[in-house]
Amino acid sequence: MVKTLILVRHGQSEWNEKNLFTGWVDVKLSPKGIEEAKNAGILLKESGLKPDILYTSRLSRAIQTANIALESADRLFLDVKRSWRLNERHYGDLQGKDKSEALNQFGPELFKTYRRSYDTPPPPIADDNQFSQFGDERYNNIDPNVLPKTESLKLVIDRLLPYWQDEISSQLLNNKTVLIVAHGNSLRGLYKHLTGVSAEEISEINIPTGIPLVFELDDDLKPIKDAYYLDPEAAAAGAAAVAAQGQKK
Numbered sequence: 599m600v601k602t603l604i605l606v607r608h609g610q611s612e613w614n615e616k617n618l619f620t621g622w623v624d625v626k627l628s629p630k631g632i633e634e635a636k637n638a639g640i641l642l643k644e645s646g647l648k649p650d651i652l653y654t655s656r657l658s659r660a661i662q663t664a665n666i667a668l669e670s671a672d673r674l675f676l677d678v679k680r681s682w683r684l685n686e687r688h689y690g691d692l693q694g695k696d697k698s699e700a701l702n703q704f705g706p707e708l709f710k711t712y713r714r715s716y717d718t719p720p721p722p723i724a725d726d727n728q729f730s731q732f733g734d735e736r737y738n739n740i741d742p743n744v745l746p747k748t749e750s751l752k753l754v755i756d757r758l759l760p761y762w763q764d765e766i767s768s769q770l771l772n773n774k775t776v777l778i779v780a781h782g783n784s785l786r787g788l789y790k791h792l793t794g795v796s797a798e799e800i801s802e803i804n805i806p807t808g809i810p811l812v813f814e815l816d817d818d819l820k821p822i823k824d825a826y827y828l829d830p831e832a833a834a835a836g837a838a839a840v841a842a843q844g845q846k847k
């Protein structure tokens with residue numbers, strides 16, 4: 599039996615709108631992001647896909663998106679599980695920095711390396727940086743030694759996979775339709791794991807906000823065909839806009 603996995607990147611956040619590196623900083627959705635989240639739910643409903651269980655990160659923008667989308671899809675009753683392992687990539691010392699200023703400061707090559715290389719993390723964030731998550735109560739029950747202070751995409755995949763394997767996979771193997779509402783880079787990490795694309799290929803893949811991406815998986819949780827967006831045209835435009843971030847102004 600085909601297993602269905604639906605990935606949704608949260609709607610536009612206040613910091614996406616301001617063109618700031620966000621990572622683990624807990625910003626809210628912008629008004630446009632709220633509309634995108636509603637639209638994600640409408641797309642889901644129109645597609646006839648019926649998620650049985652919801653997973654989100656611990657960050658408000660993903661939780662808000664999931665709540666709004668499930669309301670417009672008329673599926674607020676779902677069971678929900680949340681994990682820091684689905685959080686956005688920790689952006690280290692770049693958190694809170696303007697992407698255009700960073701592009702000017704680092705130059706295009708290092709800027710892209712920090713944003714999209716597979717295994718080069720930005721410099722770590724200091725505990726006393728105003729955008730550090732040091733002491734954030736939402737991570738109180740997690741061993742401080744495993745909480746990141748910066749991450750590459752590879753490190754994101756390393757912390758995401760235990761949750762995928764121990765928790766999410768078993769729902770899919772029980773033929774539950776799974777909805778994950780998370781972040782651009784945590785979803786890129788999962789995409790790389792599921793599709794097996796190379797480190798080079800994943801650096802060119804950007805996930806747009808608020809458009810459901812559907813995987814159909816076999817019994818080994820391998821895709822039986824290419825994943826597809828429920829609104830492909832909007833997804834292509836959204837992905838191009840993400841790729842171009844930093845170049846604006």
Ligand SMILES: O=C(O)[C@@H](CO)OP(=O)(O)O
Pocket residue numbers: 614618619620621622686687689713782783840843
């Ligand atoms: O700032 C961030 O946390 C991410 C996602 O918004 O940005 P980028 O697309 O540059 O990895």
